[in-house]
Amino acid sequence: MLNSDNYLYKxxxxxxxxxxxxxxxxxxxxxxxxxxxxxxxxxSFDLIKINPASILDIGSGTGYGSRKLxxxxxxxxxxxxxxxxxxxxxxxxxxxxxxxxxxxxCADASQMPIxxxxxxxxxxxxxxxWCSDLDLVFAEVKRVLKPxxxxxxxxxxxxxxxxxxxxxxxVDNDIHVNAFVDMHDxxxxxxxxxxxxxxxSVEHIVLTYNDCKQLMRxxxxxxxxxxxxxxxxxxxxxxxxxxxxxHYETFRSNDKLPATYEVVYGHAWRPDQANSDGASDGSHSxxxxxxxxxxxxxxxx
Numbered sequence: 001m002l003n004s005d006n007y008l009y010k011x012x013x014x015x016x017x018x019x020x021x022x023x024x025x026x027x028x029x030x031x032x033x034x035x036x037x038x039x040x041x042x043x044s045f046d047l048i049k050i051n052p053a054s055i056l057d058i059g060s061g062t063g064y065g066s067r068k069l070x071x072x073x074x075x076x077x078x079x080x081x082x083x084x085x086x087x088x089x090x091x092x093x094x095x096x097x098x099x100x101x102x103x104x105x106c107a108d109a110s111q112m113p114i115x116x117x118x119x120x121x122x123x124x125x126x127x128x129x130w131c132s133d134l135d136l137v138f139a140e141v142k143r144v145l146k147p148x149x150x151x152x153x154x155x156x157x158x159x160x161x162x163x164x165x166x167x168x169x170x171v172d173n174d175i176h177v178n179a180f181v182d183m184h185d186x187x188x189x190x191x192x193x194x195x196x197x198x199x200x201s202v203e204h205i206v207l208t209y210n211d212c213k214q215l216m217r218x219x220x221x222x223x224x225x226x227x228x229x230x231x232x233x234x235x236x237x238x239x240x241x242x243x244x245x246x247h248y249e250t251f252r253s254n255d256k257l258p259a260t261y262e263v264v265y266g267h268a269w270r271p272d273q274a275n276s277d278g279a280s281d282g283s284h285s286x287x288x289x290x291x292x293x294x295x296x297x298x299x300x301x
Contacts, residue, residue: 011132011178013083013108020061020084023223027062027090030221033207037154037263038065038125040203045072048267050150052076052120058109058141059083059127063091066102069123079119081105081112083130084223110136117146128155129180138193145270151195156180157202157262164215164259167247171240178224183264190268200266208256212248215259 020027053076057066060080070078078101082088088104095102107113109124109131122141131137141151158180165177183200190198209215251258 011130013132016130017083017085020082020223021086023221024062024084024086024090026221027087027223028064030218031061031064033205033261034061034126034222035064036205038068041065041123041125041152041154041265042068042072044152044265044267048150048152050121052149054119054146055079055121055123056081056114056119056144058112058122058124059130060091061087063094063102065123065125066091067094076121077101077103079103079105079114081107081109083108110140112140112144114144116143118144120146120149122149122151124151124153126154126156128153128186129160129178134181134186134189135193138189138195142194142270147270148272149270150267151190151270152267154266155186155264157264158182159204159260159262162260163248163251163257164212164244167212167244170247171243180262183266186264186266190266194271195268196271198266198268200264203263203265205261205263206258207261208258210256212245212257215257 052073055066055069055073055076056079057063057069058081060066060082061084063080066078066080069076080088080091080102081104082091083106085106088106091102092104105113109127110133122145128134128137138151145151160180161177168177183202187198187200209218248257
């Protein structure tokens, strides 16, 4: 997995929190793609037949996802969790002041101060790409899910912002665009951490812009900064930036510049308690001594 094994691409959590703190005030006005992904995730419940009483939204941001979930599951208790305190403040302002079933938690997704087996549903839209180690996050997801609970998520895949990444590679060898995890690596990590029956799909969404600076302004406004350990520590020179803009013009089509987003959608289940010791193929492990004991016990009945 590129974002966990390569130090240069390792995510700096403090920079993530700082970036989204700065984006909180204007986030809802510029996050149309993010809202669209949430809407499409919610549509998954047409096929996933559940009625959760308790829901955890990891990377909840300003609360758009939780508000959409609330429209579907009106009686559920909601916990909104985000690494950005300012994002949670914005979400609180949109939450009912009285008789609210919303709770807010400022926490890192890889180490959540939540007791085991608390939630029927863990929901996460476009948060996973900001995590350095998916194994830690998925282990936490399994821990806080009740047996039989479901994890529903979306993340960006490696083709995201491929045009911008290619343009920067023409200019220098520094890291300017965040790395994103492949769908197959996500599935493997879910299975490694004991989640059951993962189902994943990919969608490519191409947004168009009038110019490259418009794209860069939008990325800054939604908090999608370069937060890798290997990013350039000094200011990007004007000449470098102009070269990126010049290279990006080679992608222009129909008088617009494209920006590709690869969106990975998925869900997986925490195994039922009765099957938690079983293998994924439905088999069950038992020692020879245990089998002999069960046979002796059955003969005595």
